[in-house]
Amino acid sequence: MTSPLKMKGAQAIVASLEAEGCDTLFGFPGGVVIPLYDALYDATSLRHILVRHEQGAVHAADGYARATGKVGVCLATSGPGATNLVTGIANAYLDSIPLVAITGQVRADLIGTDAFQEADVTGITLPIVKHSYLVQSAAEIPQVIHEAFHIASTGRPGPVVIDVPVTAELAELTYRRPDGPHLAGYKPTVEGHVKQVRAAARAILEAERPVLYVGGGVISAGAADELRALAELVQVPVTTTLMGLGAVDEREPLALGMLGMHGTVTANYAVHECDLLIGVGVRFDDRVTGKLSAFAPQAKAIIHIDVDPAEIGKNVEPSIPIVGDARYVLAALLAELEKMERPAGRTAAWLQKLEGWKTEYPLHYEQPADGTVAPQFVIEEIERVTGGDAVIVTDVGQHQMWSTLYFHYRFPRQWISSGGLGTMGFGLPAAIGAKLGRPDKTVIDVSGDGGFQMTMQELATAVNYNVPVVVAILNNGYLGMVRQWQDLFWNKRYSFTCIEVQPDFAMLAEAFGAKGMRVSSSGDVGDALREAIDSGRPTVIDFKVAAEENVFPMVPAGQSITEMIGGKAPRKTGGAKP
Amino acid sequence: MKHTLSVLVENKPGVLTRVAGLFARRGFNIESLAVGESEDPRLSRMTITIDGAEHPIDQVTKQLHKLINVVKIRDLDPQHTVTAELMLIKVAAEGDKRTDVLQIAEIFKAKIVDVERRSLMLRVVGAGDKLEALLELLQPIGVLEVTRTGMIAIGRGRG
Numbered sequence: 072m073t074s075p076l077k078m079k080g081a082q083a084i085v086a087s088l089e090a091e092g093c094d095t096l097f098g099f100p101g102g103v104v105i106p107l108y109d110a111l112y113d114a115t116s117l118r119h120i121l122v123r124h125e126q127g128a129v130h131a132a133d134g135y136a137r138a139t140g141k142v143g144v145c146l147a148t149s150g151p152g153a154t155n156l157v158t159g160i161a162n163a164y165l166d167s168i169p170l171v172a173i174t175g176q177v178r179a180d181l182i183g184t185d186a187f188q189e190a191d192v193t194g195i196t197l198p199i200v201k202h203s204y205l206v207q208s209a210a211e212i213p214q215v216i217h218e219a220f221h222i223a224s225t226g227r228p229g230p231v232v233i234d235v236p237v238t239a240e241l242a243e244l245t246y247r248r249p250d251g252p253h254l255a256g257y258k259p260t261v262e263g264h265v266k267q268v269r270a271a272a273r274a275i276l277e278a279e280r281p282v283l284y285v286g287g288g289v290i291s292a293g294a295a296d297e298l299r300a301l302a303e304l305v306q307v308p309v310t311t312t313l314m315g316l317g318a319v320d321e322r323e324p325l326a327l328g329m330l331g332m333h334g335t336v337t338a339n340y341a342v343h344e345c346d347l348l349i350g351v352g353v354r355f356d357d358r359v360t361g362k363l364s365a366f367a368p369q370a371k372a373i374i375h376i377d378v379d380p381a382e383i384g385k386n387v388e389p390s391i392p393i394v395g396d397a398r399y400v401l402a403a404l405l406a407e408l409e410k411m412e413r414p415a416g417r418t419a420a421w422l423q424k425l426e427g428w429k430t431e432y433p434l435h436y437e438q439p440a441d442g443t444v445a446p447q448f449v450i451e452e453i454e455r456v457t458g459g460d461a462v463i464v465t466d467v468g469q470h471q472m473w474s475t476l477y478f479h480y481r482f483p484r485q486w487i488s489s490g491g492l493g494t495m496g497f498g499l500p501a502a503i504g505a506k507l508g509r510p511d512k513t514v515i516d517v518s519g520d521g522g523f524q525m526t527m528q529e530l531a532t533a534v535n536y537n538v539p540v541v542v543a544i545l546n547n548g549y550l551g552m553v554r555q556w557q558d559l560f561w562n563k564r565y566s567f568t569c570i571e572v573q574p575d576f577a578m579l580a581e582a583f584g585a586k587g588m589r590v591s592s593s594g595d596v597g598d599a600l601r602e603a604i605d606s607g608r609p610t611v612i613d614f615k616v617a618a619e620e621n622v623f624p625m626v627p628a629g630q631s632i633t634e635m636i637g638g639k640a641p642r643k644t645g646g647a648k649p
Numbered sequence: 650m651k652h653t654l655s656v657l658v659e660n661k662p663g664v665l666t667r668v669a670g671l672f673a674r675r676g677f678n679i680e681s682l683a684v685g686e687s688e689d690p691r692l693s694r695m696t697i698t699i700d701g702a703e704h705p706i707d708q709v710t711k712q713l714h715k716l717i718n719v720v721k722i723r724d725l726d727p728q729h730t731v732t733a734e735l736m737l738i739k740v741a742a743e744g745d746k747r748t749d750v751l752q753i754a755e756i757f758k759a760k761i762v763d764v765e766r767r768s769l770m771l772r773v774v775g776a777g778d779k780l781e782a783l784l785e786l787l788q789p790i791g792v793l794e795v796t797r798t799g800m801i802a803i804g805r806g807r808g
Binding site: 197201207222254 | 662707708711718
């Protein structure tokens with residue numbers, strides 16, 4: 072630096088990240104980001120985590136963001152480095168996760184010449200970003216990074232890509248902290264329309280069978296307290312989407328569990344029979360609604376609260392739309408309801424009916440006849456051993472659905488899972504990011520033997536930085552969810568879903584320098600989990616679970632959510648959840 | 650019903666790609682799109698025509714609004730909108746046909762902007778239906794080449 076304010080673009084990136092409060096970033100070096108890595112070499116308040124594959128960097132940043140509520144940051148070089156981020160960017164986009172991805176780009180004068188490691192990254196990522204920048208000059212770096220953080224974290228959160236040519240990293244600029252984002256076309260609506268809020272309050276007090284259907288928007292807005300206060304004040308039961316798990320304490324009587332394809336019987340029946348559906352921070356996704364024309368058929372009114380106006384009316388036309396941040400709108404709704412006269416016991420009969428369904432249709436599973444471990448039991452043991460206080464991260468597939476069903480989530484950001492994109496390989500790197508963001512929490516990554524193998528190289532990252540995540544592999548030797556569909560709908564033709572050759576996961580973990588364990592009987596599950604957590608080391612536990620167990624209840628794709636398979640068998644063991 | 654959207658966007662690289670990409674991936678068909686600098690050099694104005702029967706116009710405008718570079722969108726009311734489109738037409742015009750072309754051009758207030766031995770080039774400005782009518786008349790004579798700018802539009806009165 073020639074003077075305190077003169078610096079290179081690369082140094083301005085570091086200074087800007089620090090100014091935004093970023094303390095951790097996940098990355099992997101390469102040719103055009105050498106200047107940036109040189110600047111990071113001197114960074115004091117910025118922790119760089121070297122992953123083993125760029126996909127690990129973006130998922131770890133995503134997991135960090137989900138666990139903390141802060142913006143996750145990842146860094147990759149041009150070309151293959153940047154394209155390796157694409158899956159993770161799409162994942163963050165579908166789940167509305169605040170993420171800033173910084174990618175190196177070839178020299179500005181070489182852009183468009185098919186230069187070495189050149190890829191049109193802003194072009195490739197265009198459909199899967201909230202916004203993106205191709206930096207034109209070093210001077211604009213502080214403003215661009217400031218805007219990127221603002222865009223990623225406000226309104227409906229999402230990923231922002233900043234593509235920086237190496238020439239901009241090397242050029243000098245005079246660093247000034249931006250005086251704010253200058254975005255003429257970006258002003259998210261925060262507060263809900265007063266008249267609409269009033270109309271919603273009236274509808275709630277008129278309803279006899281209301282249901283709150285809440286999703287990730289409640290988590291990202293930090294609206295769990297307002298939600299609970301509202302639900303309790305007007306005695307409205309709550310069902311959550313996969314992204315909304317943790318928005319309500321599932322041990323509470325008003326909680327119905329998750330709805331949709333693998334939702335609880337009670338939640339799906341409740342939505343089917345409700346006379347008022349109150350959607351908050353949800354998008355009426357096909358995995359939730361099933362056959363759209365048969366969704367909530369008795370609802371006389373649908374209230375839809377969402378920060379993104381484009382979600383309102385996209386799949387379902389609400390009678391009372393409210394655009395705004397879930398926390399502000401729920402608080403306003405609560406204030407409105409507190410002022411009004413509320414007839415007592417209005418929903419009592421409805422709640423009683425729901426309690427009846429909970430008793431009649433509890434979750435259930437049977438102990439495997441072959442003496443292996445029931446996968447559902449592992450999830451129950453995770454809850455028991457951790458006292459229900461652990462952060463649960465998952466991969467994608469059957470183990471993910473069992474994790475939604477057999478653990479009672481209690482607080483926001485406790486549940487971290489790839490919802491919209493359904494990205495296998497998300498679990499381990501996301502768990503590393505989550506643990507780095509929440510070192511005070513036990514972090515368990517529930518994974519499958521299929522998904523774990525997609526990003527298992529990140530065990531090295533966990534060992535490198537001593538990030539003590541516990542990976543619980545529910546190993547059934549199958550790509551279980553696809554096998555389940557083949558079982559139920561494709562005449563048991565298990566085409567390429569049996570993983571015939573597998574590594575020894577415990578030995579593999581040891582090879583990485585992590586702790587490796589294997590469990591093949593139910594009696595050992597709890598002790599193994601306890602030992603893994605107490606070890607304070609990254610640990611992989613290979614649970615040999617029943618090979619052909621299916622996830623139930625299940626609504627076949629495209630059918631009404633009341634058309635459930637396996638929801639009504641009598642209760643045998645386990646599964647206290649509704 | 651056909652909708653004409655007047656979309657004010659930031660005059661920055663890549664904005665047209667963002668708008669076009671959005672229409673493509675959401676499956677909205679653009680009938681025409683014209684773009685150029687507005688009264689403020691930092692902003693460009695796009696005029697987009699789209700079939701509202703085919704796509705819910707509400708969803709189109711909401712999705713457009715989500716683009717950070719989109720500053721303002723107006724769904725123009727056809728009753729209070731002036732529209733125009735520019736078209737260049739090259740017509741085969743030898744012998745007797747030349748007079749026919751010149752007469753038609755006169756009626757449509759089209760300018761002859763290029764004269765060759767075997768062809769004439771016409772330049773005409775007007776609303777879409779006028780351009781269609783002109784083309785229809787010239788077709789039997791022999792239209793060689795046509796290029797159109799796409800419609801541009803602006804609301805009447807202030808604001």
